[in-house]
Amino acid sequence: MGLRIHFTYEDLARVVLAEEPDPLWEGLLSLHLLQNRDGPLVFGHWRRATRGSFDPALSRLRHLAPPRGYSADFLTPTSASAGFEAGVDALLSTPRARLRTDLTELSLARPLPSWARPLADGDTQALRGLGGLVRRHHERFVAPFWTHVRTRFDEARSVAARAMLRSGFAGLAAGLHPSVRWSAPVLYIAGAHLRGDLHLQGRGLRIIPSFFCWPGPIVLKDGSLPPVLVHPVTHDPRWLAPPRTAGAGTHQALAALLGRSRAAVLEEVVEGRTTSEMALRLGISPATVSHHVSVLRESGLLTSRRIGGAVLHTVTGLGTDLLGSGPTRGVRPRPKAVVRVDR
Structure with missing residues (x-):
């Protein structure tokens, strides 16, 4: 099991590091972590700290982003790289064909609730409702911890940029994650949740360090979308632990x-x-x-x-x-x- 990402010379010239954390990717991946018990040492305190923020309406998002398997690609539009509001605007403008494609893919694993039908039809009210849920999730589970997200992102980006300057893309790839291996012209990523081949075909690759990505790198399922590689940052397990009394x-x-x-x-x-x-x-x-x-x-x-x-x-x-x-x-x-x- 694993993914093979195929590069051309043009793709290598178009590899870019995200300049800012992606708030919609962080929202999606934090939603995954709220539905499982992965990374208890790193995220246990965060789960406990946000337990009182549960909102029954937010359970709708879990149908679109289950803890295992496929999550709707339209939840992480490329425009979110410009900030949370830009990402929400792009989400509200998702083409009907993309909505239907992703919701059909979701329905192959489990039946979708009735409210998914107007969303698949591109109903304006349904899209606004979805945007409101994404906003509420961000405000409760991501925004209060953005300082931590930003700190770890900056550190990971600095390390990656230094690696690329020192050793080119091979050096960058070697430091992304233990599951990542570069053997030109193919980037191999091991993982039970990854499979197949992704041919970049001159589109390049955008690399995004992510605070809530766990346990390994992740990419979009639809290979026709702008290629991104989201990978976990290095964590300090004590990032949200209660301060200890000095002894x-x-x-x-x-x-x-x-x-x-x-x-x-x-x-x-x-x-x-x-x-x-x-x-x-x-x-x-x-x-x-x-x-x-x-x-x-x-x-x-x-x-x-x-x-x-x-x-x-x-x-x-x-x-x-x-x-x-x-x-x-x-x-x-x-x-x-x-x-x-x-x-």
Whole structure:
């Protein structure tokens, strides 16, 4: 099982990284996670935090985006790349042929309720009702957590852009997800939910890091639509966990981090650095840098990802908070920026 994406030379020249998180993709994928128990360590607190936001009317969306199998392609229009409102406007303008095609595909797996008929006919009132449900879902389950979505998106995009600059598309592909493998001119994506071949035919590929994508990459089922590859970002499992009371162990851990060299390493990874780059910039040995990185990583202050023959280190949200709290004098605080054939 798996998907094969076939590239031409023209496609490789037209690979682009999304500049902003896609709010409608985040809405769709968060809807999946609300219907299953996947990723309990990462999304458990989020599910509990939003439990009181349940709205019976939103259950209609679950018919269009079940937790397993196909979800309607029209729920993630390309225009959402320009923002949530642009995405909703595009959804309300979905052609009748697209509505009928996607709803027919959904009906092959399970019967659809009666309200799906006017939607398939392109009824204006039915489309407005759908837009209202998408908006309410976004406001309750996605928008309150957009800072986290944006932070992880920015980090993933930075890593991907750096990989492409260093090693071209092969380097970018290697860092997307463990299920992704590049063997020119084909990108292989393993997964029980993916199958078949997607021929890009000169259209290129838009790559979108996604906060709520889990557990692996996803693409649109209809190969005639503009090709996109949505992949999971790297998560800090404590992103929504209740803050812990500082105890003796916490103070000891922080004390171990306040040395000048280790603070300098943490400052450097704000911009994203490899081990060798930090050793050169700080004037210390790569072995010493590796030791400091190991301590910082185990403390949850940075993450590391291999790009070709190098390892790129980036600061986590917890590391950002530490830098901004002022205990490490001289360290610059980082502004808080914060792959679907069959879904």
